[in-house]
Amino acid sequence: MSTLASVSSFPFDTVSELSADVRSRFYIDGRWMAPDAAGSVDVVAPSSGQLFATAALASASDIDRAVDAARRAFDTGPWPNMSGAERAACMKRMSAALASRMGLLSRLWTAEVGAPVWFSNQFAPTAVAMLDYYAELASTFAFEERRKTRAGHARIVRHPVGVAALIAPWNAQLPILSYKLGAALAAGCTVVVKAPPETPFDALVVAECAHEAGLPPGVLNVITADAQGGAHLVGKREVDKVSFTGSTATGKLIAKTCADRLTRVTLELGGKSAAVVLDDAVLEPTLAALAPFTMPFSGQICFAQTRILVPRQRERAFVDAYSAIANGLTVGDPWDVTTQIGPVASRRQLERVLEYIETGRREGARVTAGGGRHDQRGEGFFVQPTVFAGVTPDMTIAREEIFGPVVSIIAYDDVEQAIAIANDTDFGLSGTVFTADAEVGYAVARRIKSGNVSVNGLEMAPNVPFGGFKQSGVGREGGPEGLCAFLEEQAIYLAVDAGLQAG
Structure with missing residues (x-):
C-alpha cells in the first residue's frame, strides 16, 4: 500500500506573498480596479480542507468593463498595429518579469490545488518557455505575403482576430494560459482572461508582469469569475474569439453560444488517453x-x-x-x-x-x-x-x-x-x-x-500543436498553428494591367 507523508502546517501566506492588488482587485484597462460588487470566493487548501484565502469574484458589470477596455484597445490602441517585432519586444519583457516570479507561481500552484512541489517546480516554468516561443515567432512570422495571380498579384494579410476571451482551467492555469496568451498577444489581439474561482491568483500575477513590461492599457484584462460569469463573457457580442480549456460538457455549451453569431472558437477539452x-x-x-x-x-x-x-x-x-x-x-x-x-x-x-x-x-x-x-x-x-x-x-x-x-x-x-x-x-x-x-x-x-x-515516452513542446480529435476539442494550441487560431486572413488582389493607373 502507498505510504503517506505527514501533512505540515500550511506554508503559504497570501498577505506577505501576494500584493494587495492581486488579493482584492481586477486588472482592467491597465489599472487595478476594485470590484463593482462585494462578491467573493473562498479558496480551500486541498491538503487540509481548510480555507487559506478569499478572492474577489467578478460581477457582470466587472466583466463588461473588461470587455469594453479590450474593445477600445483593439479598435483604437496601438497593439494591433504594431509590427510583430515590436510586440515581441514587449512580450520578452513580460516573460522576464514572469521568470522573476516563478518561485511564487510554483508555490501558488501547490497552495491552490495541491500540486506536489516537484510537479509545480518542473512544469510552472513552461509558461516562460511558451511566452518566449511566441515572442520569437511574432518577430519572424509572415503576417503579410505576396502571391502571383493571372492579372497581377495578391497580398495575403493576416490580421488579429480582435478581442479574445481566454478561459483556462483550475488544474494547470498558468501553463495553459500561456499557450493562449502567448499566441493571442503575438497575433495582435487584445484579451480578457477569466481566471477560475478555484485558482484566482495566477492570472493576476501574470497581469502584474504585463504591467511591469509596459503592455499598453486594455491589451490584457484579468477578472476572476464563476461559470455564470464565464457564460456572460462568452455571450458578449464584442468578443471576437473564445479560447477555452476545460470539460467537454462546458465546451459544448460554449460552442453553441459561439455558433449563434459565428464567433471564432478554440476548444481543448477532455481526454481518455x-x-x-x-x-x-x-x-x-x-x-x-x-x-x-x-x-x-x-x-x-x-x-x-x-x-x-x-x-x-x-x-x-x-x-x-x-x-x-x-x-x-x-x-x-x-x-x-x-x-x-x-x-x-x-x-x-x-x-x-x-x-x-x-x-x-x-x-x-x-x-x-x-x-x-x-x-x-x-x-x-x-x-x-x-x-x-x-x-x-x-x-x-x-x-x-x-x-x-x-x-x-x-x-x-x-x-x-x-x-x-x-x-x-x-x-x-x-x-x-x-x-x-x-x-x-x-x-x-x-x-x-x-x-x-x-x-516511448510523452512530450509536449512549445513549437508543436496540441489539441484533440472528436470530443477532445476543436482547433490547436501551440506552434504556428496556435498563432493562426488568433488570425483572420484577408486577400487583396492588385491588377497591374487594368489600365487605371495614371499615365
Whole structure:
C-alpha cells in the first residue's frame, strides 16, 4: 500500500506573498480596479480542507468593463498595429518579469490545488518557455505575403482576430494560459482572461508582469469569475474569439453560444488517453517511461495516460509490476519534496473519484492497488493511487474521464485489436505507444485517432500543436498553428494591367 507523508502546517501566506492588488482587485484597462460588487470566493487548501484565502469574484458589470477596455484597445490602441517585432519586444519583457516570479507561481500552484512541489517546480516554468516561443515567432512570422495571380498579384494579410476571451482551467492555469496568451498577444489581439474561482491568483500575477513590461492599457484584462460569469463573457457580442480549456460538457455549451453569431472558437477539452504497450516492449524501461504520465498531479491532467493496453499474454506480469509501482508511491503533503501524489483539488472532486472507483468494482473490474480514500489525519482530499485490472472497453472507468489517480489496464489479443480499443472512445487528445522498434511505433501512432501521440515516452513542446480529435476539442494550441487560431486572413488582389493607373 502507498505510504503517506505527514501533512505540515500550511506554508503559504497570501498577505506577505501576494500584493494587495492581486488579493482584492481586477486588472482592467491597465489599472487595478476594485470590484463593482462585494462578491467573493473562498479558496480551500486541498491538503487540509481548510480555507487559506478569499478572492474577489467578478460581477457582470466587472466583466463588461473588461470587455469594453479590450474593445477600445483593439479598435483604437496601438497593439494591433504594431509590427510583430515590436510586440515581441514587449512580450520578452513580460516573460522576464514572469521568470522573476516563478518561485511564487510554483508555490501558488501547490497552495491552490495541491500540486506536489516537484510537479509545480518542473512544469510552472513552461509558461516562460511558451511566452518566449511566441515572442520569437511574432518577430519572424509572415503576417503579410505576396502571391502571383493571372492579372497581377495578391497580398495575403493576416490580421488579429480582435478581442479574445481566454478561459483556462483550475488544474494547470498558468501553463495553459500561456499557450493562449502567448499566441493571442503575438497575433495582435487584445484579451480578457477569466481566471477560475478555484485558482484566482495566477492570472493576476501574470497581469502584474504585463504591467511591469509596459503592455499598453486594455491589451490584457484579468477578472476572476464563476461559470455564470464565464457564460456572460462568452455571450458578449464584442468578443471576437473564445479560447477555452476545460470539460467537454462546458465546451459544448460554449460552442453553441459561439455558433449563434459565428464567433471564432478554440476548444481543448477532455481526454481518455491510451498507452499502447506492444508485445516487443521491454517491461522495466517501459514502466519507467510510462508510469509518471499515468496519474501525474493525482491524475488531474487532460493528457494522463489512464488506459494502459497490454498484450494478453503479458497482462499478469504488467499488472503485477505496475501495481507495485502504484502501491509504492508516497501520498501526502504536497509541500514535501518526497511526496509523489498529493490530494485531489476539492471535496467535490474527491467524491467524484471515489464514486468512479466504486463503479469500477460494481462493473466487475479488479482492484490491484489502492481502491479508496487514503487513511490520514485531517480533512485533506487524498485518494489512494488506484489500479484496475480485468477492465473491458465497455466499462465506465474505461470510457469516462475520471480526473483522479485511477488507471485501467486492458488486455488485447493483437495489434489490430489494440488500435481498435485505443480508438473506441469519444475522446482523442493524447496517447503513447511503447515498442522496441520506433518505426513500428510510428506506424501504430498514425492509426490512433488522437491529436497527440508520443512513442516511448510523452512530450509536449512549445513549437508543436496540441489539441484533440472528436470530443477532445476543436482547433490547436501551440506552434504556428496556435498563432493562426488568433488570425483572420484577408486577400487583396492588385491588377497591374487594368489600365487605371495614371499615365
